[in-house]
Amino acid sequence: MPDIRWGAAGELSRADSWGSPVPSARLAPCPFAPKASSRAWCGRSAVSTLEVPGVPAAPLSYREAWALIEARGQSILPDLARVEALVELLDHPQATYPTLQIAGTNGKSSTARIIGAVLAAHGLTAGVYTSPHLQSIRERYLLAGPVTEPSGAAGVLLDAIPPDEFAALVQYLLPFVELVEERTGQRVTYFELTTVLAFEWMATHSVNAGIYEAGMGGAWDATNVVPSSVAVLTHVAVDHAAMLGPTPLDNAREKVGIIKPGASVVSTVQDPDVGQLVSATAADAGANLVVMGRDFHLRADELALRGRLITVEGPAGGIYEEVFLPLLGHHQAVNATLALAACEELIGRPLDAGAVEAGLASVTSPGRMEVVAREPVVVLDGAHNPEAAAALGRALQETFGRRERTFVISIFEDKDIEGMLAALLPSATRTIFTRNSNPRAAAPEALAEVATRLGFKSELVEPLAEAIETGRRAAGEHGIVVVTGSLATAGEARTLLVGPVE
Incomplete structure (x- = not known):
């Protein structure tokens, strides 16, 4: 695997497994890179493209490319076999630039975006890969770079991958995907394909750093083939309990899997047993651990x-x-x-x-305690587990004080509904249960039943658009409407209130 080193003035040098510099003749321009970009290099061996048949002659449209990925569904296979096979065929694009990886229960996307912005302000180009998206799949792929403002001051530009670039990369990857599926007898999943696309896209743009948010867990997450020199752990609580287990420690056993030998580990304060696991894992890997509140x-x-x-x-x-x-x-x-x-x-x-x-x-950080309207104030938040719901309640109290709050809520049926409502509803003056358009959304009647059991009144309004309008009328000019329960709910509400991004 190539060795990536920081050089003078923040530049990178690439060496092969023997430590010798890779001749530039071995670096091939990506056939689907934007022609206007002077940075459009794949940073991988040209011979790797000969291992699979050529791409179809007719170019895919952005909509077609997105539909091809969506058609793969949301299945999860807890191993890295298909991703490892893909990056082997592609000659490890994820190893051509320094990488940071982020795992934890909440706060991963915001942390990733902040890292990207700070690195860009230092003159570096950073690729940021997060999930899930709110409105457009292109939100998962952000390029953060330095710009000079009209005033002459340094600034940061954060751009999503352009539609035509996304479509071209999907088309480029499809033959590799088909070959892996042929060899393994398994279908490459939605998240595996979107993740490998991020590897290739960042290599194409010769980023100075790639920032990857783990989608679920860590050890067998598709992002975990990156040779991350920095592993970041946000607070570990409980989410995806069916896959990761019912306790924070169970969840942490998967999430510490992102810690690589010799890496730096940056962790927030964890529950005592989780903190002990993080320390032991870092020590076993020979990694340098720095902990918030200590280091x-x-x-x-x-x-x-x-x-x-x-x-x-x-x-x-x-x-x-x-x-x-x-x-x-x-x-x-x-x-x-x-x-x-x-x-x-x-x-x-x-x-x-x-x-x-x-x-x-x-x-x-769209969809995270985001104010999208005023008179009344409308707040969107993608809280989808009890810890995130509690953080939202505290943030609302601190920011808006005692102003009346109307909650519009739609939660996925496989989430900890009772735990979420127990954290959310004490902050609500009025509660409206609705249903977003995702098939996983719980029936409003089921949410109301749990609320009643907890001792809270509620009303049912469908669809989401009507529920939001009902909430706005009820809040008046001086109240607050909070739309929450899932990132899907926040994303749909954002399209209704801010407008589509496509």
């Missing part, structure tokens, strides 16, 4: 207008005082602290304070 710190966190004002001390000694973070909720201050620590561990030194300020100022 790096959130020194101050205050509510500010449309965000937070935070002071962070990093593990490399950097101190970033009273920096504005345009995200709501204390949990986002924790995510930002993890992100800054991860950036220090990747770069190996304190960060530039001005770049930290510019990077954090550029951060967005």
Whole structure:
């Protein structure tokens, strides 16, 4: 596997398994890279493309490419066999740039986006791969890069993969996918294909760093073939209990699987038994573990207008005082602290304070305590487990005080509905249960039954659009409408209230 090293001025050098530089003649331009891009190199051996038949002559449209991926469904196979076979055929595109990997129960997407923005503010190009998406599959693929503002100040540009580039990459990968399916006798899953597309896409753009959010668990997650030099662990609670187990420790046993030998591990404060597991796993792997509250710190966190004002001390000694973070909720201050620590561990030194300020100022996290309308205020949040629901309740109380809150809720039927409602409903003045369009959505009647058992009144309104309008009328100009229960609910609401992104 190629060895990737940081060189002078943040550049990368690539060496083969013998430590010799790879001649540039061995690097082939990707046949489907955007022609206008001077950075469009696959960074892999040209001979690997000869191992499978050529791609179809007729180009796929973006809609066709998306439909081909959606047709694979949401099945999960808990092993890496198909992904490992794919990246072997592709000559390991995920190994041509430094990588960070993020696992945990909540906060992974926000943390990934913050890391990307901060690295971009330091002049680096970062690829960011997150899941699931809210409105468009292209949201999973973000390129963060430095720009100069009209004022002359340094800024950050965060762009989703263009539709034609997405379609071309899907078409390029299909013959490899078919060959792997032929050889293994197993179907490459939706998430495996979208993840390998991210590997290839980032290599095509010669990113300085690739940031990968684990989709579920860690050890057998498709992202876990990246040779991550930095592993980031957000707080581990319980989600996907049928797959990961009923306790935080059960979940953690899968999530610590992202820790690689000799890597840096950046962890928030965990439950005691989870913390012990993280420490033991890092020690066994010879990894360097830095823990929030011990090796790096959130020194101050205050509510500010449309965000937070935070002071962070990093593990490399950097101190970033009273920096504005345009995200709501204390949990986002924790995510930002993890992100800054991860950036220090990747770069190996304190960060530039001005770049930290510019990077954090550029951060967005759609569908996470996101205000999308006013009079009344409408908040979208993708909380989909009890821990996230509790964090939402605390953030609403801190941000909006005692203002009346109407909740519009749709939850997937395979989630911990009782645990979520027990955390959410004490914050609600009025509750409306509805149903998003995902087949996994629980019936509103089932949600109402649980609410009644918990001692809360509710009403039922379908579809989601009508439920939101009912909530807005009930809230009046001075109330708050909170649309939550799943990322699918938040995404559909965002399309209704902000507009489609396609």
